[in-house]
Amino acid sequence: MSSVSPMAPKVAIIGAGSSGLAAAQVFSRHGMEPVVLEQESQSGGVWCYQTKQQANTKKTKPMYRGLRTNLPKEIMQFREFPWKMPLDRSFVTHQQVQEYLLEYQTQFGLDKFIRYGCQVSQLQVLKDSKSALSPTTSSEEDWPQIRLAWKHNNNNEEESEIFDAVCICNGHYSKPAFPPLQGLHEYYQGRILHSVEYDNPADFVGQRVLCIGGRASGSDLAREIGAHAQHVYLSDSTCTLSDGTPETLDNITWVPLTVGIQEDGTAQFQNCNTLFPTVDCIIFCTGYDYDFPFLNNNNDNNDDEPVQCVPGERRVMPLYEQLWHARYPTVSFLGIPHSVVPFPEVEFQAEAVHAQYTVHNNQLPPLEERLQAAERDAVSGGAKGPQNGRIQDTHYLGAQQWDYCRQMAKLAGVYDQSVEDYIATNQMIYDHSTNNRKGAFPAGPDDYREVRYTRKESGAGFTFDAKDTVGTA
Template sequence: MMGTKLQVAVIGGGAAGLCAARHLLSRGDRFAPPVVYEVSDSVGGTWIYTDSVGTDRHGLPVHSSMYRNLRTNLPKEVMAFPGFPFGPHLPSFIHHSDVRRYLEEYAQHYGIGEHIKLFTEYPLPISSSSTRSRSRTLKEEDQKSYHPEEVAIKSFTYIIIRNRHYSDPYIPNVPGMEYFQGQVMHSHEYRTPESFTGKRVVLLGAGPSGIDIALELSQVAQEVILSHSRPPIASPLPGNVIQAPGVDRLSEASVLFQDGTERRADAFILCTGYNYSFPFLAEEVGLKVEGGVVSPLYKYVVHTRFTSLCFIGLCKAVCPFPHFNCQVLFSLAVLDGSCPLPPERELNAATAEELRARLESGFPARHFHKLDSLQWDYNNELAQLGRFEPLSPILKELYENCKAIRGRDLINYKSYNYKISSGSSREWSLLCPQ
């Protein structure tokens, strides 16, 4: 009966939100067609590139961290949603515009578009009852600033949330930064390298963004200093890229590092990651972010008290689209009752035990949501709990192979191409650059 179908709201029209909508639409026996709320004017989430920083032409906050020349640091062969591959004509490491086009094609293929409310702010506030969520939509004729119009109050039984955790930059307290006379920015605002031509640039942080931006800037800058507290990067680097320890403090025209060395600098770029932020949740929901740990969540997904709230995509260092797919299918199994959950106290105890184990193995709490090679067992566990087909083992093989090549050849690894052949067993080959 139509009246018994579960009503689900999906917050966010990025990759995770589109994945949730696709699977909700495929489960018409249990779920009513979803409503997808997207605050911007198009789908794609973080894969929507814009030259703007701060706010866009509509006066909306710019959530994307894409820069003009960005190419993926994972091959397309491990990035695709199961059953919906990227085009065979594309190289393995693709431009961000190809990913956005892929997401648009995914939405069109599965008929998601008619269920998306563009220019519609997240329902505010989402309360513990997960109902009576007020939505606001941007008037079409208002193209200059964001003045949302209240249009409806709609009740939902369940809510799936895709949090944009690459949109709220983490700005550490660096002594002396307020006195530095050069340019200071976060990687969230980085778009193009030309303005750094001939300059001395210091980047704080050697994660994926820090390394990628350093390599791009090396082509135009006089000197690029990559400051970080990790073990030294083993891969050869361009001659004008220098590794340095963490930053102790800044002066008007230079950066002093923790080993006592000092370098003149024209620009200081913070590649320091992002905060988890949930401004659309009512305080009574009780979601907390402490030391980089989001709680109380079971399996990084389900709110342990209000199990009608599911969060997709909080984990880091994963194959994002296949990972989203597993989390969505697990969420639907929880929401429709086919994956019954134990009592709240047991859910919290399981999460606490996982955090304890991670800490004892040497992971700092701030990396609790960083999975990397742990993602494979995690995804398989979700598949077992949700009773759906696990990801192909070939994804693990390609991911780990790519990670190994990237570790020893940062300059050239995006020139490699992978080829997957299908037969009685799945096989792959690596095409090396000439």
């Protein structure tokens, strides 16, 4: 093993979106100067809205002009930086979120760490080079340094540097997922899109549109497009037909899972033999695959445990606690879990990563235990469990996200009563907002976004007010 440099540990962060900014703030708060490599010319990640023209006619980010968050800002914030904007609503626009992130960046002086226009092309584990962040206990395990290579967008020059640790914060909303649909390419003659390409509902005037996927994006797109289109069909796997008749509100029909396109070009829905519509456009609102292009050529260096990220599986492995590379903990992946409130989660993750590299770096279990835990997690079906879950649910947390945040806070050594109150309040507001949506027609009026929340100044709890309701919890 090579000797450790007496200089301060060097940490790189890939991406300057919400996760990367949170990681930069945590490391800088503890006296370190991280290198943040951002491929765009500005920070903010997916919250940087771009029109089709700005994206050279093909959008690659899921933000669209009319988007409002489906989470209230009172829980969609960093713990140490509450929203300061004078807003009279809780569900904000993508532009307001971007402004919040820029305020966060300015408040903590993070811009000096960011190198813009740097597209990471390779991550290489240097197994024979010991990281300065290796455990300081009696363990014989040494953690490796990491070499990153990147290209500068302005001149295409290549550069590389060796780091003691790398936090991967490149997000997972850039590679559209298209589930297989029988007969789609053989029999369908219309337009096929993914929700990442959507921007303006007026593009669908007079058309018949099928939105496949009934979660937040599918419901919102169907609602917006319905104001302009001739008819919209929202296909949702949770839709069941008790009497075989689909439910329709105005010009939007809620239908079950789309199982295929028939020879005559009509859509076929699961357990529905009364409706076979012909549509002009199919929009897949089916989420995204994890994508780490800078790891694609990492398997050529005889890696003992390469990162596996199979398209369609939506699973990254081997990860310990959904965060650290199980074999090489000097590589961490922030923001992998989904169906969560992302900003608080990545903030706790960043705290945990820093803590394990410094004062608490003897808390991660031995190598074999980490590998075994990663293998269990990769086949467990996530929070849904091995019976009800799928490989694609490996990183699903849902209701378990709050305990996960507590676990990260404990690993970080920051868990106390104030943190518990913060997490508990997040859960209360999240559950209240979720319950407001339950039972409603999925593409109907989004009245839940008109509720305004206020966190209590001390302890756990919140107040809210809606149209004719004022409450406290």
